[in-house]
Amino acid sequence: MTVRTRFAPSPTGFLHLGGARTALYSWAFARHHGGTFILRIEDTDLERSTPEAVQAIIDGMQWLGLQHDEGPFYQMQRMDRYREVVQQMLAAGTAYYCYSSPDEVEAMRERFRAAGEKPRYDGTWRPEPGKTLPPVPADRKPVVRFKNPLDGEVSWNDLVKGPITISNKELDDLVIARPDGTPTYNFCVAVDDWDMRITHVLRGDDHVNNTPRQINILRAIGATLPEYGHLPMILGADGEKLSKRHGAVSVMEYPAQGFLPEAMLNYLARLGWSHGDDEIFSMEQFCAWFDLSNMSRSAAQFNNEKLAWLNNHYIKQADNARLAELARPQMLAQGAVFENAPELAAVLGLMKERVQTINELADAAMLFYRTPQAPAELLAQHLTVAVKPALAAFAERCASVEWSKEALSAALKEVLAAHGLKMPQLAMPLRLLLTGQLQTPAIDAVLVLFGRATVLARMQAGL
Template sequence: MTVRTRFAPSPTGYLHVGGARTALFSWAFARHFGGTFVLRIEDTDLERSTPEAVQAILDGMNWLGLHHDEGPYYQMKRMERYSEVLADMLAKGTAYHCYSSPEEVEAMRERQRAAGEKPRYDGTWRPEAGKALPAIPADRKPVIRFKNPLDGEVSWLDVVKGQITIGNRELDDLVIARPDGTPTYNFCVAVDDWDMQITHVIRGDDHVNNTPRQINILNALGATLPHYGHLPMILGPDGQKLSKRDGAASVMDYPLQGYLPETMLNYLARLGWSHGDDEIFSMEQMCSWFDLSHLSASAAQFNPEKLAWINNHYIKAADNVRLAGLIKQQMLDDGAQFDNAPALEAVIALLKERTNTTVELGQAAMLFYRQPAADPALMTQHVTEAILPALRQYAELCKTVEWNKAALSAAMKQTLADFSLKMPQLAMPLRLLLTGQLQTPSIDAVIELFGREVVTQRLSVIAG
């Protein structure tokens, strides 16, 4: 058997983290077995589906690198095929026309609720041997209903949740085509999975109630059933339903917030799947490990702190040229001046170990690409008359010292010894004069990156 999985989002909104995790697991399973990953856009909800949402899904998949092998298939372009299957089902008696109006259907459900019964379609128009059907109302277009089995059970071994069994009497004859002939969700999904020869359906557990309906339709079509696995939902840090604030945002918000795609993939992989105690791994490793036996049946919890920790790992490992490309526009928007300034790649190498996002990295790098503007109160506190002689000596040494970190550090130590000072007494005023702030990486590394011309110019303000 060739493994064929699919990701089938409805384009009624952005690609969120739950959908991205579903896509990742389906993609990784196909890759593990050398199978095929299909992308299908389920766009039959014409009122809510939009081209913008389709593009947002495609953009999110592309950013994550979850490239499909087939598709994208669009359900709205398969109407002819659905009509063909509907006609065949009507001919074979596995579907039938129903002329009950929406008001009549609601009235029958109200009667059932009043009697303490589960509301369902009562089969008024369901053809049975020896049953007389009502007269067809004039000028009323029918829906098409699936003739669901009346007895027995629908049972499947869910690869995540285990054995699930639902009695057919819990299911009614669902509408599979509207009065205008457009097919409905469960019917389209069943036909698509059949035609596309999907072997494994991995999706969120909000679809569990759809599965018995789709299984019954597939059985009626004589199709081979796929294996089903329903992933538990992702909860927020507070254990409640994930909110936009906590992570239920568009996947494409994450690059704007400074996260790398490899971070998101690594983090999403651990939301409901594990490989021993491994926390950091490549997608090649994940695909080599991934099967369905280690999927958790418990809800996963979104942890922003862990996401930031993983992002820090990947930022530290990332190529500096790549990171420069990610942050340069942000810095230009913030007013960065790159003329006569250190190479951005060198600045990134100094700063990236201490930043959790590329946004933080860009903000930290600005100290090398803007004029210092120290708080006057801090200048009064740290650049005192007592420290000026030491600052002036170090400024003079910077005019002639060999320009590397070791030599600059040695000159600083010489100045500290000559004036019986401790490092903070000299480093703090130097930071203020050079960068306008008190917190920077190692001051000798900062001085080296600025270069002799900038350092001597900025220290010239304290010349005697």
């Protein structure tokens, strides 16, 4: 059997973190087994589905690097196929026309509620041997209902939760086609999974109640059942369902905030799955390791601090030229001037150790790409009469010294010794003159990046 998985979002909004994790697990399961990963857009909710939401889902998948092997397939382009299956089910007696109005159905549900029972459709139009159906209303278009089994149970061994059994008495006769002929969600999903030969369905545990309905439909049309695994939800740090009040929940908010896709993937992989104590791993490793035996059955908690820690790790590992491509647009928006300035990749290589996001990295690098404006009170505090001779001596050395970190460090130490000063007494005013601020990486590394001409010009202007 070739493993075939699918990610099937509804385009009613952005790609949220729970959906992204579902996509990741479905993708990794297919990759682990040498199978096929399918992208399917379930866009039958015409009132809420939008082209912008479809694009947001595709953008999110592309940013994460979760490439699909087939698709994207759109349910709205498969209407003829759904209608064909509806007609086959009507002919086979596994579906029937129902002429009950919405008000009549609601009245049925209310009667069940009043009796303390689960509200449901009462089967008025369900054909049974020896049953006389009501007269067909002349002015009413029918829905089509699935003839759900009245007795027995629906059972499956959930790949995450273990054995699950639901009585058919809990399920009423589901509407599978509306009065205008458009099919409904659970029916479309069942037909799609059949046609696309899906072998394993991994999805959020909010779909557990849909599964017995889909299993019964698949059995009625003679389809092979996929295996199902329902993933526990993702909670915020406060234990509540993840929502906007916890911060970003749309995947595409994270690149805007300066997160790398490999950090997000690594973090999402660990939200409900583990491989021993391994915290940091590549997607190649993840696909090699991934199976469902190490899935957690309990809800996972999203932790922004842990994501930021991982992002810092991947920023430190990232190629500096790639970081420059990511940081440059933000720096330009802040007024960065790159002409006659240090190479951006080299600067980011120096600055990336302590930042958690690309945004922080861009902010930190700005000190090399703007005219320094040191506060007068800091200049008065650090650029003292006692220090100026040492700065002048160091400027003189800078005119001829070899321009390397080692040579500049040695020159600094010689000037300090000659003037009886300690490193901060010379480094602080140097930082102010060169960058306008007191906090920078090591002063010798900063000097090397600025270059001889800039260092001399700014020192002479300050002295």
